[in-house]
Amino acid sequence: MRGPHNIWRLIRTGATFERSGAMRLALEALDAPRSLRIAARVLGWPFAWLGYAGDPNLPPISRALTALGPAYIKFGQIMSTRPDVMGDELADELKMLQDALPPFDMETAKKSVAHELGQPVEEIFSRFDPPIAAASLAQVHQAVERETGRTVAVKVLRPGIERAFLRDVDAFYFAARMVELLSPSARRLRPMDVIEHFESVVVGELDLRMEAAAADEFRSNTLKDEGFQVPEVIWHLSARRVMTLDWAEGTKFGDVPALAAQGADLIRLSERVLQMFLKIALRDGFFHGDMHQGNLKLAPNGDVIALDFGIMGRIDAYTRRVYAEILIGFLRRDYHRVAEVHFEAGYVPADRDMDAFAQALRSVGEPIFGQDARRISMAKLLAHLFDVTERFGMETRTELILLQRTMVVVEGVARSLNPAMNMWETAKPVVEDYIRDNLGPQAVLRDIATTVRVLSRFGPLLPGMAEDALIRANKPANRRSHRSEMLPWWGWLFTGGGLVAFIGLIVSAF
Known part of the structure; x- marks a missing residue:
C-alpha cells in the first residue's frame, strides 16, 4: 500500500493545515525560521482548497488534526503536554x-457492545450512560x-477505526521513505523504524483484549505501591472491541483548578x-506509555489513578x-x-x-541544573540535543x-501542576535508589544466582550434548584428518562449551 497514492494523502495533510489556519500557528509555536514559514505559506496556499474542512467550531490546529484522523490526533495529544514547547495557549487548546x-x-x-458480549446491553447493564470521554480510538x-x-x-x-488508523500509518511510511531518500543525513534517525515502532505500539490499542x-x-x-x-x-x-473496568472516581x-480546590x-x-513513573519503569521494565493528563485522576483519598492501558512499554534489565x-x-x-x-552501550559509534x-x-x-524550569527554553534545549546527536552520529534507539x-x-x-519543577532534582532520589539496589554488590550476587538458575535448567541436557560432541569428534574420518586439532578431555573442559557444561552439572547436583 505504500505507493505514490500516498502523495495525495500528504498533500491533503498540508492543505488541511493551510485551510484551517493551523499552518501559521504551528510554525510560530515551534519558532520555525522565517524563511521556512514563508516557503510553507507560498507552497501551501494554492492547495488549501484540497484540505479537509474539519469542524469549524474547533480552534485551527485541533480542527486540522481531528479532520486528518487518529494518528494525527495521537501526535496532538503528545504536544498538549508540552506548553514549554508549544506555548500555554496552544497546549491548552x-x-x-x-x-x-x-x-x-x-x-x-x-x-x-451487544455484538462483542453476545447479549443486549439492557440484559448486561441496568444503566448505560452517554459517553463521558471520547478520544482518538475509543470512547468511555x-x-x-x-x-x-x-x-x-x-x-x-x-x-x-482500524482502517482509518492504518491508512494514516501507510502515509507516514511513505513520508519516512521519502525522507530517507531525499535526506541521507536523516537516515541515522531511522524514520522507517520509528514509524514501524509507532505502528506496533498503537495496533495494540485496536484489540482491547x-x-x-x-x-x-x-x-x-x-x-x-502506596498512593x-x-x-x-x-x-x-x-472482548476485542469492548473493555470493562471498575469505575475509578x-x-x-x-x-x-479542581485539583487545587480538592486540597491537593x-x-x-x-x-x-514523575517519581512514580520512573520507579515503576526502572523496577518492572513495564510502564504506562501514554500518561497524559486525560489518563490520570486524583482519587478522593489522594491516590493517583492511571487509566487507558492501550500503549504500554517494555525495556529489558540491561537497558534499564x-x-x-x-x-x-x-x-x-x-559527564x-x-x-x-553511551559508548559501552553502542549508542555512539566507537570511532x-x-x-x-x-x-x-x-x-x-550545565545550563539546566539549579534553574527554575520556567527559565529553561525546552525548544532551544531540544534543538541543541538534536545538534549533538547529529554531530556524533547517534542513531535513533x-x-x-x-x-x-x-x-x-x-x-x-508534572510541569502543568508546577511550572517551576526541575525534572533532574525530582528524579534524583528514585534513580539513586535504583542504582543502589541494582548496581551494588548485592545486585552482582543476584545476577550470579540468576545465571546459575538458568544453567541448572539445562543441566539434564548438557551430558547428552557433551557425548554427541565427543562422538562426532571421534568419527573415523575426523580422527584421521583432525587428529592434531582434537583436545584432550581436560582441554575441552576449559573451552566455552565445556566450562558451561561443567558448571551446569555442578549446579544440577544441588
Missing part, C-alpha cells in the same frame, strides 16, 4: 484531543452491571507523578541499567561517565571522540523511543 473529541452515537456503541461510558450492581467504565472502539491484559499485568505489578491505583479488569465483560489531572498539594503531586546510569551520571554531573555509558562527547554533554546539562517519549509527556504533566 490541544488538551481537548485527550478525551474531549466528538463521540459517536449511542446506538452504534450499544450495537457494538459509565454503566452499572445488572448482576452485581457495581459501577463500571465501558470502553468501546470507534467504528472503522490486549489492553485488558496489559491493565491486569500493570495492576498486579503495582498493587503494593497508586489501577482499576480492576472485569474479564467476562471484555477522581478528579482529572487536566483540571488543575500541586507541587508535591507534580513530584509524585544503562538508562539509569545515564540519568545518575547527569544528576551527579559526571565523562555518561559518555562512557568518535569520547572526551569531545563528554564536553558536548556538559554543554547540554527504537527500544527507547516509547520510554523517552513518555518521559517527555510525564514531565509535561
Whole structure:
C-alpha cells in the first residue's frame, strides 16, 4: 500500500493545515525560521482548497488534526503536554484531543457492545450512560452491571477505526521513505523504524483484549505501591472491541483548578507523578506509555489513578541499567561517565571522540541544573540535543523511543501542576535508589544466582550434548584428518562449551 497514492494523502495533510489556519500557528509555536514559514505559506496556499474542512467550531490546529484522523490526533495529544514547547495557549487548546473529541452515537456503541458480549446491553447493564470521554480510538461510558450492581467504565472502539488508523500509518511510511531518500543525513534517525515502532505500539490499542491484559499485568505489578491505583479488569465483560473496568472516581489531572480546590498539594503531586513513573519503569521494565493528563485522576483519598492501558512499554534489565546510569551520571554531573555509558552501550559509534562527547554533554546539562524550569527554553534545549546527536552520529534507539517519549509527556504533566519543577532534582532520589539496589554488590550476587538458575535448567541436557560432541569428534574420518586439532578431555573442559557444561552439572547436583 505504500505507493505514490500516498502523495495525495500528504498533500491533503498540508492543505488541511493551510485551510484551517493551523499552518501559521504551528510554525510560530515551534519558532520555525522565517524563511521556512514563508516557503510553507507560498507552497501551501494554492492547495488549501484540497484540505479537509474539519469542524469549524474547533480552534485551527485541533480542527486540522481531528479532520486528518487518529494518528494525527495521537501526535496532538503528545504536544498538549508540552506548553514549554508549544506555548500555554496552544497546549491548552490541544488538551481537548485527550478525551474531549466528538463521540459517536449511542446506538452504534450499544450495537457494538451487544455484538462483542453476545447479549443486549439492557440484559448486561441496568444503566448505560452517554459517553463521558471520547478520544482518538475509543470512547468511555459509565454503566452499572445488572448482576452485581457495581459501577463500571465501558470502553468501546470507534467504528472503522482500524482502517482509518492504518491508512494514516501507510502515509507516514511513505513520508519516512521519502525522507530517507531525499535526506541521507536523516537516515541515522531511522524514520522507517520509528514509524514501524509507532505502528506496533498503537495496533495494540485496536484489540482491547490486549489492553485488558496489559491493565491486569500493570495492576498486579503495582498493587503494593502506596498512593497508586489501577482499576480492576472485569474479564467476562471484555472482548476485542469492548473493555470493562471498575469505575475509578477522581478528579482529572487536566483540571488543575479542581485539583487545587480538592486540597491537593500541586507541587508535591507534580513530584509524585514523575517519581512514580520512573520507579515503576526502572523496577518492572513495564510502564504506562501514554500518561497524559486525560489518563490520570486524583482519587478522593489522594491516590493517583492511571487509566487507558492501550500503549504500554517494555525495556529489558540491561537497558534499564544503562538508562539509569545515564540519568545518575547527569544528576551527579559526571559527564565523562555518561559518555562512557553511551559508548559501552553502542549508542555512539566507537570511532568518535569520547572526551569531545563528554564536553558536548556538559554543554547540554550545565545550563539546566539549579534553574527554575520556567527559565529553561525546552525548544532551544531540544534543538541543541538534536545538534549533538547529529554531530556524533547517534542513531535513533527504537527500544527507547516509547520510554523517552513518555518521559517527555510525564514531565509535561508534572510541569502543568508546577511550572517551576526541575525534572533532574525530582528524579534524583528514585534513580539513586535504583542504582543502589541494582548496581551494588548485592545486585552482582543476584545476577550470579540468576545465571546459575538458568544453567541448572539445562543441566539434564548438557551430558547428552557433551557425548554427541565427543562422538562426532571421534568419527573415523575426523580422527584421521583432525587428529592434531582434537583436545584432550581436560582441554575441552576449559573451552566455552565445556566450562558451561561443567558448571551446569555442578549446579544440577544441588
